[in-house]
Amino acid sequence: MQLQNVSADVYVDYSFNSIIAATNNVYIADKGCFNSKITAGGNIYINGIIRGGEVNAKGNILVKEAGSETGSKTILQTSSGKIKIFNKIYDGVVVYINNRLLKITGTMGPVIFSNDDGEQVQIKYL
Structure with a gap:
């Protein structure tokens, strides 16, 4: 409770069956995440x-x-x-983007999901 107003990042190589939380950003540098729950007050970067x-x-x-x-079962959620x-x-x-839901129904290549209009999730292929 005392650290809620302190900006903190988390850096790890990978996570397996883990719970990770940061008030700022989370960085997963190497292999990735398997069956983990990750929460960030900022951005999440998974290499x-x-x-x-x-x-x-939140970012x-x-x-x-x-x-x-x-x-x-994999869930990606951002509020803004x-x-x-x-x-x-x-x-x-x-x-989930800004409480809007999109279920992926087929494999996609490089893509960006956004919710700029506040209505539905937009998909932009790279």
Whole structure:
């Protein structure tokens, strides 16, 4: 409770069955996240993959690859930012932006999800 007003980042190489929380940004530097719950008051940067689990940021979420070919339940949620996928996002991933829901129904290449108009989630292919 005493640290709520302190800006703090978290840096890890990877996470497996973990809970990670930061008042500012979270950086996953290497392999990625597996069945983890990650919460950030700022942005989340995942230089690898997110397979299973939930990612929740107030800012942007930038990730190399999300979900899996086997359909492991993966949730990406931001309250005010964008979600940028640099490589692939698989069928079954759930995207929430500003309380708007989008269920991914097929594998997509590099893509940005946003909610600039406040109505529906927009998809922009890179």
